[in-house]
Amino acid sequence: MSSTVKRIGVLTSGGDAPGMNAAIRAVVRSAIYRGIECVGIRRGWNGLIHGDIIKMDAESVNHIISSGGTILYTARSQEFMTEEGQKKAVDTCKLLGLDGIVAIGGDGTFRGAQALSTYGIPVVGVPATIDNDIACTDYTLGYDTASNTAVEAIDKLRDTMQSHERCSVVEVMGRNAGHLAMYVGIAVGATAVLVPEKPLDFEKDVIEKIRTSRLRGKTHYMIVVAEGVSSAMEIAQKIKETISLDPRVTVLGHIQRGGTPSARDRVMATRMGYHAVQVLAEGRQNRLVCTVRGVLQDVDLAEGLSMKKTLSQQQYDVLEAMTGV
Numbered sequence: 001m002s003s004t005v006k007r008i009g010v011l012t013s014g015g016d017a018p019g020m021n022a023a024i025r026a027v028v029r030s031a032i033y034r035g036i037e038c039v040g041i042r043r044g045w046n047g048l049i050h051g052d053i054i055k056m057d058a059e060s061v062n063h064i065i066s067s068g069g070t071i072l073y074t075a076r077s078q079e080f081m082t083e084e085g086q087k088k089a090v091d092t093c094k095l096l097g098l099d100g101i102v103a104i105g106g107d108g109t110f111r112g113a114q115a116l117s118t119y120g121i122p123v124v125g126v127p128a129t130i131d132n133d134i135a136c137t138d139y140t141l142g143y144d145t146a147s148n149t150a151v152e153a154i155d156k157l158r159d160t161m162q163s164h165e166r167c168s169v170v171e172v173m174g175r176n177a178g179h180l181a182m183y184v185g186i187a188v189g190a191t192a193v194l195v196p197e198k199p200l201d202f203e204k205d206v207i208e209k210i211r212t213s214r215l216r217g218k219t220h221y222m223i224v225v226a227e228g229v230s231s232a233m234e235i236a237q238k239i240k241e242t243i244s245l246d247p248r249v250t251v252l253g254h255i256q257r258g259g260t261p262s263a264r265d266r267v268m269a270t271r272m273g274y275h276a277v278q279v280l281a282e283g284r285q286n287r288l289v290c291t292v293r294g295v296l297q298d299v300d301l302a303e304g305l306s307m308k309k310t311l312s313q314q315q316y317d318v319l320e321a322m323t324g325v
């Protein structure tokens, strides 16, 4: 397989997500398969600025398909947000003879990719964030594993909440998005799920749900709150002040970002990484790999970033049906 692309770089940036290593492996192996050399850029965009690179060969990615985190490390680079930082990164690309970059991460990573692309460096993004908040793709790497981690933890919490007939308020990650909270909330059969996409009506969305549950005979309650709504502590305090419950608070935090990736994340990471290299090898650039209704494809980076992702009405309807009766 011949290509005018001779050498590419791969990096991970932003919050890590399970499946990033599987994506790195796929990029490296797909590049080698096409006769393209691949270097690893460590510590995200910072690494590109400072030339923090390592050589990658097929063996360097042995066995990482099943490991969480990222062997290339990750960072959120302030320096890369500046013109000076971006120019230094461009210099590194030129010095190393990089014909393209595969950037694995979330929206912050892709804004960096967009900036780099304005200097003529071909970039392809692979979506990886537990938040699943990239609008142009139905799926982002890490979401499945993080959801399952949260579900497992909440199932355990439920056991003790049930024994003590308590109310539990669990804070789930997601930054400004409620995809993770909604998915997890439905999966654990939560009493109420609070997401930032829907303005909070505390009486209706929390107190009424608890009351309905109680009237159905329940004596324990599980409130799932997305971090973008409020802190679990605040919600618990408000519940305590409104009705005679003494909720226990759990913030799942960074546990959701770790762990061995699920089969879905490994396979999606492998397919997306392969696709990203294919795009570069075909001489296309400034694309974002995505999956739309089960079909793996790519969209223009700027166009992909300009879209807005929402929660579907069906998710709200399902949640209402499950919690409002």
Ligand code: F6P
Residues within 6 Å of the ligand: 015, 106, 129, 130, 131, 173, 174, 175, 176, 227, 257
């Ligand atoms: O974007 C992924 C994410 O885990 C968010 O859900 C969360 O708000 C944020 O990163 C936490 O970032 P940090 O690792 O800087 O604490």
